[in-house]
Amino acid sequence: MENATPTTQGNWIGSYSPPSGSFDEFYGEDHTPRPQWQDLDRHFSKIPPENWQRRELQLKRLIKDNGITFNVYSNRGSNARPWNLDMIPLAMSQKEADKIESALSQRANLLNIILKDVYGRQSMLQSSKMDPHLIFANPSFLHPCHGLLAHRDQHINIYAADLLRSKDGTWKVLSDRVESAAGLGYALENRMLMSRIFPKVLKNANTQSLQPFINAFCSHIESLAKQNTDTPNVALLTPGPNNNTYFEQSFLARNLGYTLAEGADLTVRNNRLYMKTIGGVQPVDVLLRRVHSDWVDPLEMRNDSLLGIPGLINAIRQGNLAVANGLGSGFVENPAMLAFLPWYSRNFLGENLEIPSVSTWWCGQEQERDYVLSRIDELVIKPTFARKGAKYHFGPLLSSTEKSELIALIRRFPERFCGQEIESEAMLPTYEDGSVKARQHKVRVFLVPGPTGWRMLPGGLGHYYQDSIVADQPKRGSKDIWVINEKSKDTEESKPSANSSSALSLRRHSFDLPSRTADNLFWLGRYIERSESQARLLRTIISLLLEETGSESHQLVIPFIQQTLPLDESASKLFKDDSSELDLTKAEAHLSELLHSASNTSSLLYNLSSVVRTASSVKERLSIDAWKRINHLDDFTQIITPSSDSIYSEESIQFLDDSLDLSASITGHLTENMTRSPGWTFLQIGRRIERSMTTSSILETIFKDPKNYQDTLFTRFLELSDCSITYRRRYLNTITPEAILDLIVFDETNPRSLIHQARELERLLTNLPHSSGRSHHPIDQHTIRFFSRIGLASPGELLSQKGEILKVTMESFFETLRNELSNTSFAIEQTYFAHTKPHQSSTPSNIIGQ
Amino acid sequence: MARYRIHHKTSCFYNYPVIASYHSAKLKPISNESQSCERFKLKIQPNSQDLSERIDYFDNAMAMFSIQESHDKLTVEAESIVTTTKRAVDLTTLDTSCGYLRSSFKDVTRTDIIDAKQFVHPTEITPIFPEVTDFGMRFFKDEIPIGKALLEILNCFKNEFEFDSTATEVNTPSSEVLQNKRGVCQDYAHLMISAMRACGLSCRYASGYILTMPPEGMPRLIGADASHAWVSVFVPGIGWVDLDPTNNCVCADQHVCIGYGRDYSDVSMLKGAVTGGGDHQLSVEVTMEPIDPSQP
Incomplete structure (x- = not known):
């Protein structure tokens, strides 16, 4: 229980006791903190234990509020897990960082040369030391990439390496990451978080800033553009919100100032890549890629890919596009490469590797295979090439049957396996539940090439584990890495601020709003408005049913219930047989489904989930506050289970109230705190169109039948429309159909009126690109018709008819309005979103044979 | 030794209009020590603005093209004249x-x-x-x-x-x-x-x-x-x-x-990635006729 005692002031490291026999990051041989930790130790000691706890809470809240997540695949729609960052950073001395940088520069150069060779001359095949199996049978060797020359032969433009420290303190490379080099976004995000919870410590400990690296990275990426332009257009290609590291991709894009794009945002025309935006298509010069090479082009790579862009590879081939990292870079990531890297180094560089890999043997060679088999109890067996479903076998964990099966498999297909040393890993202190514990860790570091050679991020992404990584267990949490400049302690004050990403400049703004994003924002606006009005309607209905009993009041509720049904369905399907009375059992079942059925696409729950879904796909466009509310809504919809609860239960009423509160506060945040960009415009247009549709539809239901012209019903209707106060102020307690119709259709000063929606819509549409054209665009034609239909009518005129003619008049008036609204909506979709449709692949098979 | 005229027409009929499509075609007979492709013509309808030819990793000729106009039918016609001197190995x-x-x-x-x-x-x-x-x-x-x-x-x-x-x-x-x-x-x-x-x-x-x-x-x-x-x-x-x-x-x-x-x-003869289109039907017509080796 010693470990559970809280740290005390002056002794934050308190109970930290790393096991003997392993390398410890914090304590040196003499059991005093290593030099790079001394400043940190001093600063951390000043923080009283209760402040540690407070900061931990602050950190958790920051992570939640910023929506920092990684995705875990599951069958439930929403699968984001909160990010986990430990409060204690990993300190690394400048000297050590410099040494790693220099060693990894050699390695990055070597990997780049290997890629250049395999996708070019293939001189490696001429050597009798290189088994061609490692190239020809390698699924990461992508034939269409052969001859795709990278700009200045730079295939690797961002290089990441996973390092671990062995017992004697030397660093070793566990794996090289060049296919997508994930994690830079998380590293920046971690630094941003640390700078929020330990701003002073970060600064006073003389921690290197990440900003210069980011600047170097951006200028390198921009230098790849093949077109001669000062401001090349760069996009970050993401697999989309379901990818496990989508958060960091969108964070990275935002912080580098590049547009985040999915395959559907891009198109190839005339062998040039373009972004589809609301202003038309705009050329892309450089694509920063987070989609695996296999999936980038359904024409030349996997034809079942929906993540890619057909024709992309030919655009690169024709010299019209640079992609980072180069396609096919995954070739150097296979475990077998680790076994051959020393050979490549001697062969291509004439040098020995400066930083060793974790020892690895390829069983395709007889001697190596025998060696691996003789030590199978101690090694981890990995597949030579990463294949679907291929597992790691940890020797120490194998049962005797598993072992003999594995041995038989290795003997049958030796070339498919590699054996690798299991390194014991260095320990470091982590803060968990009020005490400091010792955990094993590994780190991911990042390098970019530049005019003066490779440059390493003075930081990185650390990971620590529950016990040991032997069992391949899940990561427990991440760590920020602080590179401490010990020498310049005296010049502390003159150092640039270490706060990195919050200070990142957002200097680029090159593309117009991507069409797909506009589409999602438009629908986000519609879903929010829809949820809000639906929650109001259901609340009205339930309270009507609650308050009164007897058939009379049920007559009152029928028009509102009619409103919950599709246009072509009549409320009479919920009546008792052969009567015009509501069958309560049927109605309640119907309403219950409308409340919380997850499968019914017109339920409130479904609409709320749609808000979350569309918002998630435009997350990077939303303010943090708005995103916080979306997060709450997500949590909220997750806990609603389709229950058999009565619609009158407390839970149901609470559900409605919460839905209303949440959607109102989201609307508030989106309306108030979002920049008045074209994106905002689309969101507002969506809201206005949805509101107009709902309003005109309920007006029609009520006004087409004089039976409904009753004070009690009108009162409810005014409440539902949020117009009771306005009405009372103007008309006191006299309720007349004319006054109501006037207030809700024709009164421009009432923000809930139809004419007000029309005015707003008209105003919003002038912000869109089409309005700069001279002639009237179809979008405007429909809104003008909507407008003039209202303008040409008056409450008196509409209500002057009786009986059947009244019904027809009302129906035709509101139907015209609704039609013009849907036509407007359709015209907007056609003009701005239509080219966002996904593609499909076809491989006509025309072999019949003879 | 033999000489042939080969006409190979592939038609693709789509149920819905295709907004844009991208294709690769491997239809040009190879030329090597025992076979020579003297003439080759590729006709694509609707017209493509960006037809290009390349040699793939295995030395096969590969035509690449896209169609950027709405269409519900695609035809690709390949016509070649080939002389072959191949003999059966015993x-x-x-x-x-x-x-x-x-x-x-x-x-x-x-x-x-x-x-x-x-x-x-x-x-x-x-x-x-x-x-x-x-x-x-x-x-x-x-x-x-x-x-x-x-x-x-x-x-x-x-x-x-x-x-x-x-x-x-x-x-x-x-x-x-x-x-x-x-x-x-x-x-x-x-x-x-x-x-x-x-x-x-x-x-x-x-x-x-x-x-x-x-x-x-x-x-x-x-x-x-x-x-x-x-x-x-x-x-x-x-x-x-x-x-x-x-x-x-x-x-x-x-x-x-x-x-x-x-x-x-x-070596798939015709590949495609299309936007829109729905299902498609395919029709293929091939004619291979011997022609006089001395005919120009």
Whole structure:
């Protein structure tokens, strides 16, 4: 229980006791903190234990509020897990960082040369030391990439390496990451978080800033553009919100100032890549890629890919596009490469590797295979090439049957396996539940090439584990890495601020709003408005049913219930047989489904989930506050289970109230705190169109039948429309159909009126690109018709008819309005979103044979 | 020696309009030491603005194009004139033993046969199935000369298999073809490739055409031919030997080859990625007619 005692002031490291026999990051041989930790130790000691706890809470809240997540695949729609960052950073001395940088520069150069060779001359095949199996049978060797020359032969433009420290303190490379080099976004995000919870410590400990690296990275990426332009257009290609590291991709894009794009945002025309935006298509010069090479082009790579862009590879081939990292870079990531890297180094560089890999043997060679088999109890067996479903076998964990099966498999297909040393890993202190514990860790570091050679991020992404990584267990949490400049302690004050990403400049703004994003924002606006009005309607209905009993009041509720049904369905399907009375059992079942059925696409729950879904796909466009509310809504919809609860239960009423509160506060945040960009415009247009549709539809239901012209019903209707106060102020307690119709259709000063929606819509549409054209665009034609239909009518005129003619008049008036609204909506979709449709692949098979 | 005019027209009818489409076509007959493509014309409708040609990793000609206008029908017409001087290799003269061949492909120091080594490995379409391995080992035993083994496997296809265009689909695995002993030329080729590779031998997939004889007394029908597939086996010292397991013969001047690859997917004649379109129907017309070798 010693470990559970809280740290005390002056002794934050308190109970930290790393096991003997392993390398410890914090304590040196003499059991005093290593030099790079001394400043940190001093600063951390000043923080009283209760402040540690407070900061931990602050950190958790920051992570939640910023929506920092990684995705875990599951069958439930929403699968984001909160990010986990430990409060204690990993300190690394400048000297050590410099040494790693220099060693990894050699390695990055070597990997780049290997890629250049395999996708070019293939001189490696001429050597009798290189088994061609490692190239020809390698699924990461992508034939269409052969001859795709990278700009200045730079295939690797961002290089990441996973390092671990062995017992004697030397660093070793566990794996090289060049296919997508994930994690830079998380590293920046971690630094941003640390700078929020330990701003002073970060600064006073003389921690290197990440900003210069980011600047170097951006200028390198921009230098790849093949077109001669000062401001090349760069996009970050993401697999989309379901990818496990989508958060960091969108964070990275935002912080580098590049547009985040999915395959559907891009198109190839005339062998040039373009972004589809609301202003038309705009050329892309450089694509920063987070989609695996296999999936980038359904024409030349996997034809079942929906993540890619057909024709992309030919655009690169024709010299019209640079992609980072180069396609096919995954070739150097296979475990077998680790076994051959020393050979490549001697062969291509004439040098020995400066930083060793974790020892690895390829069983395709007889001697190596025998060696691996003789030590199978101690090694981890990995597949030579990463294949679907291929597992790691940890020797120490194998049962005797598993072992003999594995041995038989290795003997049958030796070339498919590699054996690798299991390194014991260095320990470091982590803060968990009020005490400091010792955990094993590994780190991911990042390098970019530049005019003066490779440059390493003075930081990185650390990971620590529950016990040991032997069992391949899940990561427990991440760590920020602080590179401490010990020498310049005296010049502390003159150092640039270490706060990195919050200070990142957002200097680029090159593309117009991507069409797909506009589409999602438009629908986000519609879903929010829809949820809000639906929650109001259901609340009205339930309270009507609650308050009164007897058939009379049920007559009152029928028009509102009619409103919950599709246009072509009549409320009479919920009546008792052969009567015009509501069958309560049927109605309640119907309403219950409308409340919380997850499968019914017109339920409130479904609409709320749609808000979350569309918002998630435009997350990077939303303010943090708005995103916080979306997060709450997500949590909220997750806990609603389709229950058999009565619609009158407390839970149901609470559900409605919460839905209303949440959607109102989201609307508030989106309306108030979002920049008045074209994106905002689309969101507002969506809201206005949805509101107009709902309003005109309920007006029609009520006004087409004089039976409904009753004070009690009108009162409810005014409440539902949020117009009771306005009405009372103007008309006191006299309720007349004319006054109501006037207030809700024709009164421009009432923000809930139809004419007000029309005015707003008209105003919003002038912000869109089409309005700069001279002639009237179809979008405007429909809104003008909507407008003039209202303008040409008056409450008196509409209500002057009786009986059947009244019904027809009302129906035709509101139907015209609704039609013009849907036509407007359709015209907007056609003009701005239509080219966002996904593609499909076809491989006509025309072999019949003879 | 023979000379042919080949007309190959593929039409694709879409149920809904296609907004944009991207295609690659491998339809141009290869030119090598025994075959020469004298003329080649590719006609695409609707018009493409960006037709380009490249040579792929396996030295096959590949046309790439996109169509950026709305269309509900695509036709790709390839017309070529080809002269072939290919002669059938006498399999009985190939006396290298299968065992020796196998060890050559495994031998890291044999960099002279590096090109053949890339066709030794299983692919996604031609994976290793135990029963296919057993089937291969019936023929390619260590001590058997490769020529004899090839003759026997061709005989086996002739005697034990039945051509059946309804038995398989594009993705039918070779283990199933082996079990049912039915299929089309592509299935025969993939099965033979899988079997040989499972036995450590080098074998590649060939795509092209074969001359058909109209029934006696009948004129040659236009568009009644079809594209064809066979295999090509590497024997050190001799080179690549083309064999047609569907017709149980060694290829000579009645076969015209478009290209070679590891399997069908490397030489697929027409590929596409389309936006819109829904389902599509396909119609293919091939005419291969001998022409006078001296005619200009």
